[in-house]
Amino acid sequence: YLDGVADSACGLRGPSFDRYSDLWTLSEFWQSNAAWRACFESWRTSAGTPESTLGRIPASHRAAARAVLERRSDSVLRHLLLGTVSGPFLTDFDWAVKLVLGSDRVSSLGVPLTALELCLRDHTGPRRLGLELGSAELLALVGALEAAHKAMLQLQA
Known part of the structure; x- marks a missing residue:
């Protein structure tokens, strides 16, 4: 028991x-x-x-x-x-780059997008989160992840 x-x-x-x-x-x-x-x-x-x-x-x-x-x-x-x-933490991720060639308004855009799928785990269990990011959003995310990694390394030291 x-x-x-x-x-x-x-x-x-x-x-x-x-x-x-x-x-x-x-x-x-x-x-x-x-x-x-x-x-x-x-x-x-x-x-x-x-x-x-x-x-x-x-x-x-x-x-x-x-x-x-x-x-x-x-x-x-x-x-x-x-x-x-901790709150939710990242357990895995997958990414793909897409090139948006056109839309209804503009015939040729040529805008790259990153499709990012994050696998998160928290006290309730695993969950998946899908994002589409432009280049500026992707750079901001990478900067935030690098800062989090640096903070984690400082906590471990």
Whole structure:
């Protein structure tokens, strides 16, 4: 059960009520899930020790909770950081250059456009974003991406 709660704290599917319906009512099940999840998250987000967190847990559950806390604490922290520190982030992209030769008003334009498809991921999951950019917009985007990359390198140093 506690590994399932740790899964839910990591953004995965948590424990199923069907497995525990003979032990708890639905409201008790949700309250238990929320309490254990808060316990895991509070231990990873506070400067406290596992003992301070485990001190609030009944003695009969401490050994199992300690094992799950120690085994899953890094993945819980990683998920918490991902959800709170960053918004959507780029996972992949694809691009193509198009040449607009004409339109209804002008017979020959010869304007290059960049078709850019971005694959983003955030706390809700992956999503795709399609853009068509002119040369000035593309230069502004490249400048912003270079500035973001530079800031990321400075944070890592």
